[in-house]
Amino acid sequence: MAPAVHDDKPQRLRDPVHDIIAFDLSDEFEHTIWRVIQTPPFQRLRRIRQLGFSEFVYPGATHTRFNHSIGVFHTARRLMDVIETRIRAGRPRRYLESRAHRALAAALVHDVGHGMFSHGFEPVGEELDLPMAAHETVSEKLIRDSEIAEELNALGSGFADDVATLIGGSPTSFYDAVVSSQFDADRLDYMRRDRLMTGVENGAIDFEWLVANLEIGEVPTGTDYEGGKSVETFVLGPKAIHAAEDFVLALFQLYPTIYFHKTTRAAEKVFSALMIRIVELVREDAVRRTGLGKAHPLIRFASAPDSLDAALALDDTVLWGSLAMLEAAPDRTVAEMATRLRRRRLPKCIDIRTRLQAELRAPAGASREDRQRATAKIDQACEVFKEEIEEWRAGGHDGVRLLLTDEGKRAPYKGVEDSKGPLDQIRIRLPDGEVGDIRDHSPVVDGIERFRFLRAYVDEGDQDAKDAVDRFVTAALDRVGAGDG
Secondary structure (H helix, E strand, O other): OOOOOOOOOOEEEEEOOOEEEEEOOOOHHHHHHHHHHOOHHHHHHHHOEOOOOHHHOOOOOOOEHHHHHHHHHHHHHHHHHHHHHHHHOOOOOOOOHHHHHHHHHHHHHOOOOOOOOHHHHHHHHHHHOOHHHOHHHHHHHHHHOOHHHHHHHHHOOOHHHHHHHHHHOOOOOHHHHOOOOOOOHHHHHHHHHHHHHHOOOOOOOOHHHHHHOEEEEEEEOOOOOOOOOEEEEEEEOHHHHHHHHHHHHHHHHHHHHHHOOHHHHHHHHHHHHHHHHHHHHHHOOOHHHHOOOOOOHHHHHHHOOOOHHHHHOOOHHHHHHHHHHHHOOOOHHHHHHHHHHHHOOOOEEEEHHHHHHHHHOOOOOOOHHHHHHHHHHHHHHHHHHHHHHHHHHHHOOOOOOOEEEEEEEEOOOOOOOOOOOHHHOOEEEOOOOOEEEHHHHOHHHHHOOOEEEEEEEEOOOOHHHHHHHHHHHHHHHHHHOOOOO
C-alpha cells in the first residue's frame, strides 16, 4: 500500500545555475526525493568537491557533488516535462509516469558513490585493485542497500533496484536517455555549472534554445536503415543544429581547459602517489610510518578496502585534515607528497605529446589521410616513450627525485559504433523531416579530432629528471623514424 500523500509546505533551494529548485512535498514522489536528499550517504556529497583539485587552478571551483546531483535532478525534470508535454499533445503512446519517476530518481543519485576528490580517487583503486574506490560500485551498493534504498522503496517494492539497474545499463527508452546519453541531464548540468564556477569563458551552451527545440522522434535500433524495428528518442529540431554543434564543441573545450588542466592533473598525480603509498605501508604492516593512527579513516580504508562503511568514511575533509600529520610521517614519500599538496608545491609539467608533435606532425595543407598517418606516428612515439619510462623505472632512478607520467584522451562525440546504442546519440531532425545522427550531418562535429595528451611531471629544479625525459623523447623519435616519409 502506497504511503499517503503529504501536505507539507514546498521546500526550495537556491542554486547558482538554476536559481530556485523547488520540491513539492505534497507530491508523493517529490516527498520521497526530498527524503533521499536528507540521508547520510547523500549528505556526504556536500564534502566531495565536484572538480576535485581544480580549485588549485580556479579558486571558485569549490562546488560539490551535492550541488551537482540536485542540479541534475532539476535538469532531468525539465527534460521530462518536454516528454510529457509532447506525449500529451497527441503522441499515440501514453506518458509512463513510473518510468519517468525511475529516471528522475536515477538522475538524483547517479553520483552518490563518488570518493574523495571525485574522479581523482579512482586511479588509486585501479592501481591497487580497490573496488570501493570505483564510484559506480559504491553507488550501486548504496542505491540497492542503504538508507537511500529504504526511502526509494517507499515508491514500491523493487523501485531502488530498478533505479540501480538503469544507472548501470544502457538506455532502452527516451526516459532512460534523460539519465544516460550524450545529451543527458548530467552533462547539461555539469557543463554549465563547471563553467560558471571556474569562471572560464569558453564552453558555453544555449540551454534554453536546445530545450525549446527538443522533440520525440523514431530512429532504427539496428544498422539496417531499410525497415526493421525502431525506438523513440530525443530529437532536436532543425533550428537547433547550430546549438547542438555548440554543445558538442563546448564539451570538447571544457576537457583541455578544466578537466585535463595540467596543474589539476599534477595535483591528482601527487594525491594518487600519496594514497598508493599509504595503502602499501598498511599492507606491509607499517602503519606507524604513515604518521596516522590505526583508527584514522584513511588507515581503516586501507586495512579494509572492501568495506562499504570504510569507503563512506572518506571524503575531502578527511584528507585535508590529515595533511599536517602526514607531513610529519617517517616515510619519505608520504611526507613529501603530503607537503606538496598542503603547500601547493606541485611538480612541473613537460608536455611530451606536444614535443613529439613538433617533430612528427603533418605539414600545413596536408591531406586528411596524411594528417591521420602523422597522428598514428605520434601515437606510436608516445607508446615508445612510455616503454622507455617503464624500463627506466625497472632499472633504477639514477638519482631522479620525482618523475610522474599522465595521459588521457577525449573524443568530441561518439558515433553509434562507439557508444551505448542508438539512444545515446544526439539526433537532429533535418528540414526534410529525416532524423539523423548529428555527426552524419554536421561537418563541424565530424571534423573534430580526438583530444589526446601525454605528460611528464618533474621537480622544477631536478635537472636529472629533465635529462631523463629528454633521453626518452629522443629514443621515441629515433625508434619511430622522425623525419622519415
